[in-house]
Amino acid sequence: MISAFYGKEGNGKTIEELMDKKYFSTIPEFHKPCKKTIICDTAEELSEKICCFTRSDTQNDEFEIQYWPLVKCITLKVPNSKDLLEYVVLVDLPGNGDCNESRDKMWKKSVGNCSAVWIVSDIARATSEKECWEIFDSTIRLFGNGGECRSISFICTKTDIIDKNKKEDVPTSILNRNKTTKDKVRDKFEKHKEVKKHFSVVKDVLEVFTASSEEYKNEVHLGKEETEIPSLQGFLQNLNNHRTRTSDYIHRAYGILSLIKGAKNCNMTDINKELCHILEKRLKVKLKSIGESMEGSCEEFVRCLSQGVQQSEASCEKLLDTVISPKGKKGGGFHKVLKTLCKNEGVYKKRAKKNRGKEINLNESLASCMRKCIDEEFKNMFPNDKHGPIREQIEEFTLDATSLIKEHPSMELYLTFLMEEERDLKAELIDELREKKKKIYFTLTESILESMRSSYEKAFNHSGKDSLKRMKDELHQHVKNANIFQKAKNDMLERLTELKV
Template structure:
């Protein structure tokens, strides 16, 4: 058995079969020669056998096309959709050029598996074909139909990525987990280097052959704003001095890390001196910095100073400057990684950040996560407060205010067990570990079920618990299958990729466009076109009425919920504010500094422990609580039905049935079918974004109205400063409450009504235009693209068959 086979089995989540393959002497050559009978002998169970056959099929498909072939395939002089330099080309020249692309595409036939790099090669071929179609259309007179077709071709690119957010305190094993799951042991720095809580790290795949990193910095103005308190603090009493001292330490740590010993006493005026930024001139220019390396280990060494605090580690003694204080986000790109093809893993620190721009990016990324991983050590999983506080504070951004469908609570270091003695056998220790892991899972689930804050946004079906060991995963042999569940997490990522086929979407829509082109060349179906046009126009009106009715019912339901929420807010908001302003004895120490920071940052404050205070969220909680259940039902993040009780999903022109009745107009109906699916996908994306805006508008309205009170409170100084801040906030809330909550309700309903109009107009206008151009327009001058249609149709069937399999 060679390293190639061992690595493939690891990548495919078949670690437990490595020993079996080793016994059978299966090397790279024999792996590629395995037939169904041999695979049946190796995998007696149907489930693993089917998955292995799928992965082996993918491997053979990839190897039938080399990387050099891909380079050759894309190195043709490809036309740009915006390029007009070939306008004068003879028609025959364009046809010859397209003929070459068709021949190249046919030569590179290979098995298609969704999520594979063989699929990427096919996608590249499809793009070449459609660019050729565009150029030949551009050569013709610009009729209304041709302009419509060219616009559709230009709009074919629809790449999206699933985002998986990874949370956890420093030292919980996030970096080791990510490295193990994607199969890159040396990618993200870990070990005894303490993580910088302000740096977000995105991990993605790249089609290139080198490891890459993109470092995005904060602005020069933001850096000066962060340093300003260190140079301009005027203290009025000892309590303030002690509390500000804690903030000084955080700011001073950033200054020392960046400027080092030589510049530790740098003046405020010289903070942006060029000599301090010789290695990162990009920061001063407001540009990102790009790094490239041949190996993951080399890139890891390069990004340490941008992602980690100054570590107490001998190997970094020569580093004089650490740039993490200036970094907003680092994007690490891994060459052709199968687990990241359509997925981005995001290492997200804590619950936001002191800096406004980083905090806004944090919120934006959390709202985009379709899955969240909460990482904690198994011995602390049930009791550690920080993990649950992160989940609680972020739940509204992830759930109704985001698009998260699943929460995975991941207990790391599952192979550690300290209670056994040295005389225990391996089997006994393994049994104790298994028992401990099962108990941890049960305790974590119980904690989730008891947490009312989280369960406002997520039900039990969304929550799963995993026990993992990165150390155990990298071993060649495992004692038991339960030693680590990293293979299960890998399978989850693979499924995300498989269900997110960019190629299938592209080919499906290209198939529709080419069908419309060929249909427009028909000359003998005018009567059927007229009959169909009348029927479909009526069908559109009927289906739109169903959509309108469902959305109006939703509007009424939200209006009722919000009315109740407004009344409750007016009655109880002052008590909610008073409870914050006058904490119990255990929380009074240092409260002066907490309140000061909260008003200075317009209602938010991140404590030294990492826990975030959000006064605006507290004041808007009665409004959000009033709609949470209805909102989750109307705008589910997962499930089969979709938003507005599934009314968008079931919207249909019945084109598949019509094809059976009007088979001579099949090409036009095929286009309408793909156009309908495209519009519904577009609307679901619009709804997903608009629903975030609607939900978050409640808190944003409160924040906007309270700003004046925060700013007034922030101006007080002197001995009565604390009481003056309290009085100012209470008075401002008393004066504003009758209007503020009504305004929040009004804004959300306005946005809901705006969404209704946008959905109805998009369906009506887009479909009617597509129907008119399909069934009322003929253009015999359009070139013949029957060969392109045949090839795309073949690709589409192959992709569809692979996905169904």
């Protein structure tokens, strides 16, 4: 990081020297609590200006400052794109295991907030490139049960680049390869069984697009529709949902105006006591029904969680050894890995170019048994691609204020306001349900990390002869005696109870 920003001049400097304002002359915002804003007329100009903030491979013979180690996030705002992007944010994630720790954490959080995930790959490598499929496998839980993804799209790019010496004419060659690639991608996707634990119907989740921006602009061999860029634009327009947003604003304003008008036309002390009593009674009955329904939904989940605890306790030695005593890993080399893993509270990221970004996570490994036991039931309770039993209870809830207007016409404006408040409250509860279910899902790993923290510290402090064995013994002893799986279960159920309340 220091080499990228300071070059050779940065070696050996103190913090005070490194923070000298002369190094930040072109980015004075670094020393102020504000964002740096860059405005450009063309994409090319913008790309050139932000290159030093995004790329780590731009170093020439003459040293140029690269700011990417300091940058967590860059936000691009595209003008005149209301149809596609008014209510849509496209997040370009750097891939699994970014070497910048803050960006790595940020992208994991971001992918959990995505309602759709696009995997983008050059069509020539779409089925053969391991990296995108490995990222997909290792992060499915982040946007599946632990997120809110409702659809996955595999986008094959550069479809216009093709061997033009073939006997077929170029358009036919492109379209035939596109069809073949789509079939291969779908077949490969079907083999990723882990997806079924996070989505209800696998075949409806994945869409495959074969896109060419060059052909879209120039139309040399393909028509615009055949480039599938319009299909991607249509996808974004459906996400944009402008009408729903506008409708929500209108309903909210209508409810507030009804209350204001009602307050002018009627003295609050004249509010019908009989009407209040009816509404309170309806509310009580509905709340009781919701409570009973949620208890029923949670019973099976609790059973699966308890089963997970039993399996974890029975196989905890094996779960541990998979990570801290892997086959073929012995001696001094693995000693450094385990030492780093303990230092980083159970997490080790491989830095070798071949496996860069692959993560060893002992906390996740220990939680894996419990997670497998609950995944199916968790998906049934909190599905991303349809309404689950808890959300259905919220959707179906109503005090049916409309039915009371005929009997109490003088209270129509108040009842109208009440209906709009009910609509708003249900929308807020659905948003809250979505966020809380993510926290519930990751409680297992968080709880196990908390339980293991002291043993990581003790294991890290072992040094000298046989320290590798003593580190392993420390972790084994702690897992055996600390009751970490039962605590993880209790912590998860506590969060579930909070959600129910």
